[in-house]
Amino acid sequence: MIHPSLAQEVLAKATATGGDFAEIFLEDSRSHSLLLKSGHMDSVNSLRSHGAGVRVFNGTSAVYVYTNDTSREGLIACAQKAAAAVTEGKGCAPIPLNPSDARRPEEIRVLPGDVTAARKAEKLRAADAAARAVSGEIVQVNARYSDTVQDVLIANTEGTFVTDRRVYTRLACTAVASDGTENQSGSTNPGASMGFELFDSRVDPEACGKLAANQAVTMLHAPVCPAGVYPVVIDNGFGGVIFHEACGHSLEATSVAYGISEFSGRLGEMIAAPCVTAIDDGTIPNEWGSEHVDDEGMPTTRLVLIENGKLVGYMIDKLGGRRMGMAPTGSGRRESYQWAPTSRMRNTYIAAGKDDEAEMIATMGEGLYAKAMGGGSVNPATGEFNFAVNEGYWVKDGKIVHPVRGASLIGRGSEVLLRIDRVGRDMRMAQGMCGSMSGSIPVNVGQPMIRVSSLTVGGR
Amino acid sequence: MDRVQMDSFIDRLLAAAKEAGLETAEVYYTEAEAFSVGLMKGEVDSYEVSTSGGLGLRGTVDGRMGYAATEAYDEDAIAQLIEGVKESAALNEAQEQDTIFAGDAVYPEIGKPESDLAAWSAEKKIALAHEIEQAALSRDSRVSQTQGVSVSTSRGVRILRNSYGLNLRREGEVCVAYASPIAREGEDTSTGFKIAAGYRLGDVKPAELGAGAADDALAMLHAKPVPSGDYRVILRREAMGDLLATFSGVFSAENAQQKLSLLAGREGEKIASDAVTLMDDPLLPGGFASTPFDGEGSASRTKAVIDAGTLTTLLHSRKTAKKQGVETTGNALRAGYAGAVRVGPTNFFIRPGEKTLEQLMAEMGDGLVITDVSGLHAGANPISGDFSLLSKGFVIRDGKQAEPVEQVTVAGNFYALLKSIRAVADDLRFDGRSIASPSVDAGVMKVSGK
Numbered sequence: 072m073i074h075p076s077l078a079q080e081v082l083a084k085a086t087a088t089g090g091d092f093a094e095i096f097l098e099d100s101r102s103h104s105l106l107l108k109s110g111h112m113d114s115v116n117s118l119r120s121h122g123a124g125v126r127v128f129n130g131t132s133a134v135y136v137y138t139n140d141t142s143r144e145g146l147i148a149c150a151q152k153a154a155a156a157v158t159e160g161k162g163c164a165p166i167p168l169n170p171s172d173a174r175r176p177e178e179i180r181v182l183p184g185d186v187t188a189a190r191k192a193e194k195l196r197a198a199d200a201a202a203r204a205v206s207g208e209i210v211q212v213n214a215r216y217s218d219t220v221q222d223v224l225i226a227n228t229e230g231t232f233v234t235d236r237r238v239y240t241r242l243a244c245t246a247v248a249s250d251g252t253e254n255q256s257g258s259t260n261p262g263a264s265m266g267f268e269l270f271d272s273r274v275d276p277e278a279c280g281k282l283a284a285n286q287a288v289t290m291l292h293a294p295v296c297p298a299g300v301y302p303v304v305i306d307n308g309f310g311g312v313i314f315h316e317a318c319g320h321s322l323e324a325t326s327v328a329y330g331i332s333e334f335s336g337r338l339g340e341m342i343a344a345p346c347v348t349a350i351d352d353g354t355i356p357n358e359w360g361s362e363h364v365d366d367e368g369m370p371t372t373r374l375v376l377i378e379n380g381k382l383v384g385y386m387i388d389k390l391g392g393r394r395m396g397m398a399p400t401g402s403g404r405r406e407s408y409q410w411a412p413t414s415r416m417r418n419t420y421i422a423a424g425k426d427d428e429a430e431m432i433a434t435m436g437e438g439l440y441a442k443a444m445g446g447g448s449v450n451p452a453t454g455e456f457n458f459a460v461n462e463g464y465w466v467k468d469g470k471i472v473h474p475v476r477g478a479s480l481i482g483r484g485s486e487v488l489l490r491i492d493r494v495g496r497d498m499r500m501a502q503g504m505c506g507s508m509s510g511s512i513p514v515n516v517g518q519p520m521i522r523v524s525s526l527t528v529g530g531r
Numbered sequence: 532m533d534r535v536q537m538d539s540f541i542d543r544l545l546a547a548a549k550e551a552g553l554e555t556a557e558v559y560y561t562e563a564e565a566f567s568v569g570l571m572k573g574e575v576d577s578y579e580v581s582t583s584g585g586l587g588l589r590g591t592v593d594g595r596m597g598y599a600a601t602e603a604y605d606e607d608a609i610a611q612l613i614e615g616v617k618e619s620a621a622l623n624e625a626q627e628q629d630t631i632f633a634g635d636a637v638y639p640e641i642g643k644p645e646s647d648l649a650a651w652s653a654e655k656k657i658a659l660a661h662e663i664e665q666a667a668l669s670r671d672s673r674v675s676q677t678q679g680v681s682v683s684t685s686r687g688v689r690i691l692r693n694s695y696g697l698n699l700r701r702e703g704e705v706c707v708a709y710a711s712p713i714a715r716e717g718e719d720t721s722t723g724f725k726i727a728a729g730y731r732l733g734d735v736k737p738a739e740l741g742a743g744a745a746d747d748a749l750a751m752l753h754a755k756p757v758p759s760g761d762y763r764v765i766l767r768r769e770a771m772g773d774l775l776a777t778f779s780g781v782f783s784a785e786n787a788q789q790k791l792s793l794l795a796g797r798e799g800e801k802i803a804s805d806a807v808t809l810m811d812d813p814l815l816p817g818g819f820a821s822t823p824f825d826g827e828g829s830a831s832r833t834k835a836v837i838d839a840g841t842l843t844t845l846l847h848s849r850k851t852a853k854k855q856g857v858e859t860t861g862n863a864l865r866a867g868y869a870g871a872v873r874v875g876p877t878n879f880f881i882r883p884g885e886k887t888l889e890q891l892m893a894e895m896g897d898g899l900v901i902t903d904v905s906g907l908h909a910g911a912n913p914i915s916g917d918f919s920l921l922s923k924g925f926v927i928r929d930g931k932q933a934e935p936v937e938q939v940t941v942a943g944n945f946y947a948l949l950k951s952i953r954a955v956a957d958d959l960r961f962d963g964r965s966i967a968s969p970s971v972d973a974g975v976m977k978v979s980g981k
Binding site: 099105108109111112113114115116117118119120121122131132133134135136137138139140152153156188189192210211247249252253254255256295296298299300329330331333409411445446447448450451452453455456457458459476477478479481482483527528529530 | 532571572574575576577578579580581582583584585597598599600601602603604608611615618619621622623624625626653676678713720721722756759789790791793869870871905906908909910912914915916917919920921937938939940941942977978979980981
């Protein structure tokens with residue numbers, strides 16, 4: 072991408088006015104997407120994303136400048152603009168750059184660029200046909216295939232000069248069921264840090280189509296969810312979004328560093344029920360949220376956040392680390408060169424526990440069994456979170472009685488973590504895109520089936 | 532890239548596209564220069580400067596449209612774009628194909644707001660951010676911190692050029708500032724948020740913005756859920772604007788034709804209460820989505836989408852209009868430089884009524900006013916129209932705003948909401964957005980609380 076001597080020159084220019092740390096992030100990405108709508112290939116897009124960002128620290132202040140112009144002149148201009156915003160810094164002594172390529176435990180067997188669009192399209196047609204075959208009530212199927220190969224170079228004044236390649240492939244299928252006056256949808260979006268071999272081992276397009284269609288048809292015939300405060304059982308896989316929203320974001324340095332988060336300054340305290348252990352792991356080969364090095368060039372890590380209910384770790388980027396007086400944890404991530412990195416989640420999950428899944432439902436009395444979750448959001452200052460239930464079932468006297476639609480769950484992170492009274496044995500993860508201060512990035516959420524003793528269920 | 536270099540790149544690209552056998556071709560280029568500064572605890576915590584853009588090429592092969600895009604303009608880029616378009620076109624099986632448009636005879640003039648942003652130095656913008664933060668933090672001893680204060684400016688240009696010789700260009704500038712203070716008292720924490728936007732830095736009033744955001748947070752201290760049940764609800768303008776933006780896709784003819792909107796074929800029918808007139812106005816002076824041409828080069832025009840409750844038209848591009856045998860409404864939308872042309876609104880708003888928000892509350896007597904809804908990407912289903920959203924607001928008692936409410940969900944259905952709106956207030960504001968609404972008396976809604 073660029074020669075270490077040019078990187079050295081850019082870093083020197085960036086710190087010329089007193090910055091005590093500088094970093095270059097250079098990116099060249101190729102992505103490809105295909106959208107099959109109503110059984111017809113609607114659009115096929117290729118995008119080459121290309122640019123660089125220069126970041127300079129002065130103590131706990133940060134300056135970020137980015138551009139598409141990655142020529143020598145463009146990079147130097149970026150460095151000069153960044154340096155111009157720094158005054159009265161203590162500066163930094165340059166360290167020789169040590170070029171390396173990130174260690175990548177997994178092998179990408181079939182690079183997306185080596186696969187024709189026609190072969191990618193076959194996967195969509197398979198998902199589409201399987202979805203339509205489920206029911207005459209399926210009126211629309213949207214199937215999207217996407218892949219990205221992101222080549223990056225990260226260099227900084229601490230001697231880092233590392234290149235990395237990240238490869239992502241994903242299938243997304245949404246089915247809409249209609250009875251003419253009402254529409255309901257179902258969806259599934261599996262992906263991995265893999266090439267086209269995703270479809271050999273992990274993702275069956277037909278199964279995806281069926282799953283989405285069945286969910287849509289089930290919800291079309293479901294009455295609306297009752298509203299109120301009830302026990303809630305949340306299934307494994309994407310159910311882990313509850314931890315992601317209720318707690319994960321509040322353990323990111325972005326919220327913790329300034330004392331904004333409800334979990335600031337609480338290391339060592341019991342913040343969850345003793346049955347809860349939570350982990351953020353960037354090291355799992357091929358997982359959607361995994362990394363080799365983070366977007367600040369640090370090797371990725373496995374980080375325990377909560378151990379048997381006790382808060383033991385935060386997710387920390389370099390700048391957050393300076394603000395908190397703590398070491399970074401390999402958690403600096405960003406969508407692209409257009410974003411300064413900050414502390415973010417990777418593959419974040421509640422670890423497997425010991426409880427029996429059938430017993431959880433049998434002993435819950437009346438409440439909600441949330442089988443498939445949608446997305447959510449949180450206000451880290453107050454801990455208030457919300458998320459949607461895409462496929463829910465009403466439970467009465469410990470028995471599942473019928474599906475319910477339109478449910479959402481709300482609460483406060485600090486309260487819900489303490490109210491988890493069952494953690495099942497079968498931990499699974501699912502893929503999502505997480506949007507926050509450094510853009511939209513791939514993350515896994517995960518958990519075994521869990522039960523929350525009481526939660527506000529928003530229904531109608 | 533400067534203007535001459537980019538013009539020359541586009542010239543070469545369109546010539547190469549013709550050479551390579553593309554029957555028609557179109558370039559859509561966007562570029563922005565942006566600046567932003569964020570403060571935390573009195574210090575500059577983030578400072579960002581950028582110049583970035585991208586270029587999308589679409590073109591036809593055997594009458595089928597293909598797409599490709601790039602942010603690199605090196606030697607490989609032209610060949611990659613053309614190859615990408617050809618591959619994409621070869622797979623395109625849409626029954627109705629987009630076509631490249633030769634252009635309209637006349638484009639409307641839109642008064643461009645006079646902007647002074649170029650003349651402001653970074654130091655002045657940082658000083659403005661400090662003033663906003665100070666105004667928030669000096670408001671009340673219970674407000675001692677913010678989640679962030681930011682001032683940003685950007686200048687953008689978009690260019691649409693095609694093989695018919697159409698060459699359209701639009702430039703714009705905007706500044707946006709926000710403050711999000713945190714109020715704390717005892718064990719209780721609440722947050723506030725206010726945003727201001729305009730074309731001159733003078734459009735941001737730091738004292739008003741900072742103090743208003745602090746008041747917003749203070750008002751929510753000690754908020755509690757109300758018991759679950761059916762309530763009369765006023766959706767204040769921020770909440771109704773968010774709902775309208777989330778569900779704006781139901782007015783797209785593209786969605787309707789794909790059965791993703793229940794408004795398909797319902798033009799001429801009553802779909803909302805008499806109080807509702809919904810405008811799409813790309814010619815709005817000072818509007819944040821104002822434009823003389825849409826994403827495929829059609830001249831913009833103003834229309835009522837709902838006129839006193841009756842659906843008069845859906846939003847169309849040339850493709851969706853052709854399918855339905857009508858004229859385009861000039862709503863072809865380019866979400867960015869990459870990707871296909873979609874359909875979407877410009878400046879999109881419910882026309883304000885005569886009464887103030889206070890009058891609506893007085894007429895309601897008892898109920899809730901919802902000021903904030905969150906989790907719209909999750910708790911609202913744009914296909915079914917259902918929503919169930921974490922909400923904040925206040926109890927309305929005896930016609931007046933009373934104690935604050937939080938940790939409740941408000942649930943309903945957007946299609947049903949349009950019909951149940953009893954009255955629309957006079958308080959329309961855009962605040963940097965293109966989709967907005969005045970406050971509305973939404974009738975009865977289901978609230979889930981304690």
